[in-house]
Amino acid sequence: MVSHPEVRHISRCSIKPEFVSEESKQRFHLTPWDLSLLSAHYIQTGLLFSKPIATNDPSITIIDNLKDSLSRTLVQFLPLAGHLVTHKQEDPPSYSISISLDCKNTPGVEFMHAVADVTTSDILSPIDVPPIVQSFFPLDKAVNHDGHTLPLLAVQVTEILDGIFIACSFNHVVGDGVSYWNFFNAWAEICRTINGKQDHISCPPILQRWFLDGHGPIINLPFSHHDEFIDRYRPPVVLRERYFHFSSQSIARLKAKANTEDNTSTISSFQALSALVWRCVTRSRRRLSSHQKTSCRFAINNRSRLNPPLSPDYFGNCVQPAGADATVGEVLNHGFGWAARLLHDAVSGHSDSKVRESLEAWMRSPLIYQFRKHFDPSSIMMGCSPRFNMYGCDFGWGKAEAVRSGSANKFDGKVSLYPGREGGGSVDLEVNLPAESMTALESDPEFMDAVSPSQHQTH
Structure with a gap:
């Protein structure tokens, strides 16, 4: 042993x-x-x-x-x-x-x-x-x-x-x-x-x-x-956790492709990358039927969306989930730009009035999020942000070598985005999936063609 x-x-x-x-x-x-x-x-x-x-x-x-x-x-x-x-x-x-x-x-x-x-x-x-x-x-x-x-x-x-x-x-x-x-x-x-x-x-x-x-x-x-209201959730199956690196050039290509397919110029890098992950992870879940519902969720920072806006230094929670819903067949049969457009519309529609309306609704019927109830294994949740200043944390020893996370808040389809160590708009994705789905993702040409070599992995 x-x-x-x-x-x-x-x-x-x-x-x-x-x-x-x-x-x-x-x-x-x-x-x-x-x-x-x-x-x-x-x-x-x-x-x-x-x-x-x-x-x-x-x-x-x-x-x-x-x-x-x-x-x-x-x-x-x-x-x-x-x-x-x-x-x-x-x-x-x-x-x-x-x-x-x-x-x-x-x-x-x-x-x-x-x-x-x-x-x-x-x-x-x-x-x-x-x-x-x-x-x-x-x-x-x-x-x-x-x-x-x-x-x-x-x-x-x-x-x-x-x-x-x-x-x-x-x-x-x-x-x-x-x-x-x-x-x-x-x-x-x-x-x-x-x-x-x-x-x-x-x-x-x-x-x-x-x-x-x-x-x-x-x-x-x-x-x-x-x-x-407390539910101590643990994933029912063992998850594989893996990092995928996307260079700034790869992110730029994804953004350009999404905008070209949708005949627009408004889709962001984040929306393009999220659309890619949504499509490819959905495809990797081979047991899903085409009529099954799937969603791509992410946490939107409300600080700048409120009117008047809150300071970036506001200490507390100022995020709420948003995203898009579709059927598995729609996500896979439409083009990459179609999925990116859905995510773009979800972000652009997240206005001051929508934030306030959601808070009013919460006050009428308070909701405590529970993984078991509010996240399903046919969807994905994009967490964290490549905009966070992780590699600027210098304790006097220079730049960190890598970011890693613990076991908290992980489930089938949880994806976290971190800035790439080289900066410039590069992104590291932390993906959590059951072994069967991760293996399928690793052999998905659409996904792996966009993944860039990592400086850390020797395999």
């Missing part, structure tokens, strides 16, 4: 903000976008770096610097140091959830230091993501509602033989992908300037939550117990 490498935990501690003023101790109310994610998993994304050079002072380790800079960063990202609280009232009946910050009675941020006898090549060279990567992430299987008793942010720093992996499990109720990467970049910024003790960050977060006029800040949910 082949033995697999294991992650060994060296230490564990709680990191709290360097200081919290009395006026900062408060209750952070949650919006419909925040509350709708109570049953989803934490965001789990991390960065792999080459082995950092030791600090000039041998008494100060890289781990010390990461802890110190994290404590300083939390001063500006206070909700991450809090915990969820449920407020119930009998008369009149009410059930609300918020973030409470009281540094004397709060878990703070969990920080773990670990080691593993693997190399960068062991992580990046295999065709499928090796299982050890999931062991780099804390709070496995936790759903966001668990933030009542678990920390809202947990960090694991794993030293490997020739590098270091920084992984965060970030409660999705606290913020979306934009918020996550704003935090990660702020932490890196403070860490790389820590010798000068600078706590300034380029993009301070805006912590004040945005609510629809006439609603909030306290939102009462129509529940009496969390068992009514």
Whole structure:
């Protein structure tokens, strides 16, 4: 039997903000976008770096610097140091959830230091993501509602033989992908300037939550117990997880092809790539009938779509799902540009008025997303974004080698988009499919003709 490498935990501690003023101790109310994610998993994304050079002072380790800079960063990202609280009232009946910050009675941020006898090549060279990567992430299987008793942010720093992996499990109720990467970049910024003790960050977060006029800040949910809306979903089959690289030239060709086929110039790179994935993944699911419904969903950032717009530094959730529906036969029998047009229309129709209408509808009938109910194995969900500044996270050791994610929020048809390391509009796709469907995708000419060689894979 082949033995697999294991992650060994060296230490564990709680990191709290360097200081919290009395006026900062408060209750952070949650919006419909925040509350709708109570049953989803934490965001789990991390960065792999080459082995950092030791600090000039041998008494100060890289781990010390990461802890110190994290404590300083939390001063500006206070909700991450809090915990969820449920407020119930009998008369009149009410059930609300918020973030409470009281540094004397709060878990703070969990920080773990670990080691593993693997190399960068062991992580990046295999065709499928090796299982050890999931062991780099804390709070496995936790759903966001668990933030009542678990920390809202947990960090694991794993030293490997020739590098270091920084992984965060970030409660999705606290913020979306934009918020996550704003935090990660702020932490890196403070860490790389820590010798000068600078706590300034380029993009301070805006912590004040945005609510629809006439609603909030306290939102009462129509529940009496969390068992009514929590579903601890795990995929019913083992999924293969693989990365596919698309160079900027390949993305440009896809965009040009989609626009040519649809006789337009308005289809974006994201819409073209998503249409390709929708078509090819649908084709790889060979048991689907032509009349079966399928959809391509993605999360739209509402910050710039609201009128007036919210700041890019708004800290919280400001995304909602959108997408297109069709039958399997329509997606496969029409051209590539047809599918891209459907996705373009879904994005262009996502206006300020539509956002507000959807929030009004949510207030009338609150919905907590559950994978089992709201995602089906004939559809795909495009998550994350290649616009996030992942490779700009410089802790003082230079650019990361790669982005990888944990097991959270993964199911048949979940696809995550990351920027390619070389930049320039290149994209890495993380695709999760059952083995049979992944094998079919790997032999799909339309898909593989668009895939570019990866600098990491040797196969």
